[in-house]
Amino acid sequence: MPETTTYAKALNTALAGLLAGDERVFLMGEDVGVYGGAFGVSDGLLDRFGEDRVRDTPISEDAIVGAGVGAALTGMLPIVEIQFSDFVVNAMDPLINQAAKLHFMYGGRANVPLVIRAPGGGGTGAAAQHSQSLEAWFAHIPGLKVVLPATVQDAHDLLIAAVRDPNPVVFLEHKLLYKTEGHFEATDDVENPVAKIGESRVIRHGSDLTIAAYSIMTIRALQAAEQLADDGIDVEVIDLRTVRPLDIGPVRESVMKTGRLVVAHEAPIPVGVGAEVVAGVVESNALDYLLAPVRRVGAMDVPMPYAKDLEQAVIPQTGDIVDAVKEVIKS
């Protein structure tokens, strides 16, 4: 029976299902056990599964990810949590030089089925070192998959898909989404994921312009679409869901229908995922269908300011998407 729950609880349900369904799955990270995670995502799991499988670690990001890599090489299915995605930078060697490359360097004989979960994004008043959106960084590395769920259902389904994926997956949750409510159906079958990594999806149909987004910007794009509908502008919204691999097909098809494109992400614009999406469109014959220049919506090119009002100004909001769409429509 369909019901609603929060993004955090959907993740919790997925974790519980995975831990219950496969003894190779274990979870480790800072404060994930007794505390239930800094954002409550692993609430109750320690009591249910014990401390071998839900492990509070010392403050050692390098070892959290690196030990995850080692365990994954044996066929275990570790899910490691980095308390804030900003601190994945302390684990860049195990992630970039090891996890992403070992399958290749071992001549294809070893897999690294590791999932690195980490909350990212701003809007919580937590300043420059607790608010970044680093997905483009990870997405630039051959060998990594990068997943950013926007909806409650996807938080659950894509996490299961990530754990079932035989490759390392960086799974970026958005801090502001944890408490959002949405439609939710849990699956008991955690062996056969219903979602697929590397599949974008049209989540609102429209004819005038295409917005491609992911994570919280998908939610803001949907809000923008509602506002724009009042002005008679009919927007199609595509949730990219994973930025690596990037499923550009639906974006191209949509652009061939609407002729206009806006790409929205919370990360700063330069050298971001938006550039990749735009390139993916103009490198195809969808280029011929464009009726107007494309626009990227993203954060200003500065670290996240501490002051609330400045933080709001730096982060792209629903209104910024609305403005960008109107400009593209006008041009």
Place this chain on the structure above:
Amino acid sequence: MLQILTPEGDLVGEPPVDVERTVSLYQQMIEARAYDRKGMALQKQGRLATYAPFEGQEAAQIGAAAPLGDDDWVVATYRDAALMWAQGYPWELLFLGRVGDERGGSPPDHVPVLPPSITVGGHMVHAVGLAWAARLLGEERIALTSFGDGATSEGDFHEAMNFAAVFDTPCVFLCQNNGYAISLPREAQTRSETIAIKADAYGVPGVQVDGNDLFAVVSAVTTARQSALAGAGPTLIEAVTYRLGPHTTADDPKRYRPDDEPDPWRERDPLVRARRYLEAADAWDEESERAATDRATETMDRAIELAEATPDTAPDHVFEGMFAEMPPHLRQQLGEARR
């Protein structure tokens, strides 16, 4: 564990400072506690962003700053306001930082204190570089870096300690072991019997002191500083203390420790023991206590007033803070942000 002043206020060793200086350090601890309590109260009123209290750790911080020279560097954490203040960082700027304003992170000229580190452990290596620079420039100064027990599990700790030792940089590593890293107790953080013992691995002295004993901390830091200046390299000091409050205002300690666990530590309160000592020495009484507390309260009222009277950060500040000269694309974005 080095102890000079017992919780009852009795001497069991040689005090490193005279009574007059002890009065002044005790007054500093009173002021520090007033700041901390004000910080907690203001956060509850929504006037500060997340706040990380240090109640119970005043002796570790004031005691560590006391032996420092005016030029000595302090490189500390989000929980070290008292240490930073004691080395010259004004209360109003510390409040300003907590109000949510980057300008709180710009110390006045000639205050040798770096803004507090938010990433756990990332700052210890800076102390090594500061100390190294001082050595190269022939300056008579050391760098003291402060961090928690949890930070010793970061690779940065190992690399900083090793560098400092290998190059004999004039550093003092002060670990405030306050029992917890968020929910993780010290016992689960490391199997080492003490934090101080880790110094052995780097071939440098390691001392464990009662971190709630002002005299023990002053004494250990004094020795470590002299040794660093003499070219003998760094020392690791473990100040054993206890975080009486939550990790931050966003934390609920009930989730990981019994409600009454802090009670015995209240009896080992660093302020109480210093006061007992001073009263026994006839250098302090009810009257001086009241006067000092009132003064501290006024100081904090004034400090938050100044912080809150600071005009809101303009977008200009964010963009100007990026590069020595603002590049054109930022100039354009600044124009957009002003709108």
